């Protein structure tokens with residue numbers, strides 16, 4: 001066992017309101033620079049839809065991530081011999097408006113208009129595409145460009161009754177087995193020993209963009225002005241002083257959680273090589289993520305030079321509870337095999353609403369309906385568990401049971417309390433779990449959502465993971 | 470008899486001496502050598518200058534790099550036409566290759582890779598460094614030109630073999646940041662001019678013959694210097710390790726005084742299409758030498774036969 005610690009984010013999709021505040025505050029903090037106009041380290045996608053860059057999940061098109069060849073992991077760019085990064089059109093052509101004209105135009109009967117102006121060339125342009133172009137277009141033909149339809153008949157979901165939508169905010173996943181890092185022949189990308197943040201060394205980078213092509217999430221971006229690649233830095237200058245990332249700090253829905261996870265670095269590669277994609281997430285949670293209360297883990301962590309403050313933070317980590325103890329959050333597209341260290345609680349609310357309104361079902365009767373949700377379980381499983389529906393159903397049942405339980409405490413209808421307790425135990429939760437979950441998900445005080453150790457971890461080894469597999 | 474033998478020996482000595490003086494060290498040369506003509510005064514930087522049209526070139530074969538990641542999906546070969554001139558203080562290489570598209574970095578060109586070319590020199594003459602960008606104990610000096618960006622004078626392979634003090638003294642950052650590093654500003658003494666027309670790049674790269682930095686070799690007339698070439702075709706997404714490279718090609722700067730007659734001899738002896746093998750005088754002279762030696766030997770034998 002080789003214990004390492006990482007500061008990890010969880011996003012509770014149930015609470016995302018799609019306001020894009022996270023994207024804007026990230027942009028304002030880090031990305032208002034020439035060459036980066038088209039770049040959104042944080043972006044929010046309305047799903048189903050093509051995402052940003054357009055159809056990024058389609059690895060036949062973009063060649064990101066790893067492929068398993070026998071017992072060997074190989075970069076898909078290498079296997080396919082196709083190292084091309086996306087073009088600007090695959091993201092979008094960034095623009096502003098000619099606001100000056102609104103003030104300087106001569107007075108006529110018609111109001112002056114502010115034409116769109118390219119942020120790249122400064123020339124007038126037509127706006128034809130943008131990040132999240134399909135916002136509020138659930139059911140439109142653009143849903144065809146979504147990659148998560150396997151096993152579903154997407155035509156059904158264009159019909160009024162079956163239309164569904166959800167928001168998917170995305171940042172770099174600061175993966176445990178990052179294909180961006182391994183793709184760089186200059187070894188310009190490294191994963192920080194002290195907190196697991198993956199960074200591009202701007203001095204070493206020569207702008208080759210192999211990382212851009214190799215990241216299956218398309219979360220490394222080429223700065224065409226500096227000629228180098230850049231990516232989300234997990235706001236490390238803030239993390240280092242105990243502050244949450246800007247996107248977490250400003251999140252309107254309070255959907256984001258930050259905490260420490262201890263993991264076994266020795267298990268990472270083996271799980272990344274798991275032949276059956278559906279087993280990746282269960283093995284990730286069981287074998288890679290460690291229990292910070294286990295004395296053996298603590299001992300190994302100390303031996304590995306992890307500071308007490310970090311071990312302590314791991315014990316009170318909201319992320320640990322959500323991800324490992326309750327198993328209600330999963331990584332995005334684990335089948336890309338980069339072992340992403342960002343976890344999503346799948347969205348639930350549209351089901352409840354639909355169930356109560358259309359079918360008149362009581363909250364306590366909801367379990368049989370998990371599979372008949374507005375957002376198909378299969379769709380969520382394709383997105384978060386490499387098709388493992390059991391995991392998604394398990395998580396949704398817990399979320400439903402939690403609601404039923406909290407409701408029973410407030411509504412106090414005869415019989416409801418017992419029924420709710422039964423739901424809880426069926427879902428695998430205790431009443432204490434439910435209380436804790438409720439506090440974390442609903443009340444969400446600042447210091448409960450963000451548990452960030454400030455004491456720097458002792459650095460024992462420098463630059464992990466620079467040897468190619 | 471004795472007179473004849475000493476005559477023969479003298480003849481052979483002259484022949485060997487001649488061969489050595491003309492085409493350098495014949496025995497150690499692993500590849501044919503290319504003579505670099507001497508010119509008085511300035512060498513034209515303009516790739517389209519008529520001066521270059523008169524210079525005999527060599528066709529250098531390049532093949533896709535297939536040794537280390539990233540490996541090109543389609544291994545194929547290309548040709549680079551290399552011409553060279555020197556004027557005592559500077560040596561200029563005129564590089565010409567066909568490329569159907571002119572690729573230059575553009576604003577917003579996220580998937581655009583500029584066409585590029587590079588010449589690799591050993592940092593010191595003598596033992597050849599590893600051809601794939603040198604080794605810790607034997608680095609290489611690279612002049613790298615990129616369309617739209619100009620030329621850089623680089624060193625590769627040196628990084629990890631030097632102490633921070635040694636690196637300080639060389640004007641490099643105390644700890645290496647990459648396997649290929651920019652030499653300090655005082656060594657940025659290379660110049661480039663490029664022209665693209667009708668599917669052909671023509672690039673002139675110039676460097677001083679003198680070693681202006683310890684990681685640049687001193688080039689002197691008569692001393693062969695091995696160089697290797699690389700070309701990147703941007704439209705195929707080539708950058709970094711995705712490139713086409715050559716083997717070592719040996720060049721010899723001609724001495725100022727003798728240059729004129731020698732070059733004439735070479736061009737007269739070996740006309741026809743420019744091929745490495747054909748323009749180099751080594752084989753021609755070696756063949757002539759062997760021929761004369763054989764004649765002399767036969768002559769000696771004949772003489773001996775007569776006398777007995």
Ligand code: SF4
Nearest residue numbers: 172173175178180215
């Ligand atoms: S998501 Fe993973 S592979 Fe992509 S840039 Fe981040 S660390 Fe690298």
Ligand code: SF4
Nearest residue numbers: 016019020022251253
């Ligand atoms: S700020 Fe929060 S709620 Fe708003 S879009 Fe971003 S993640 Fe969702």
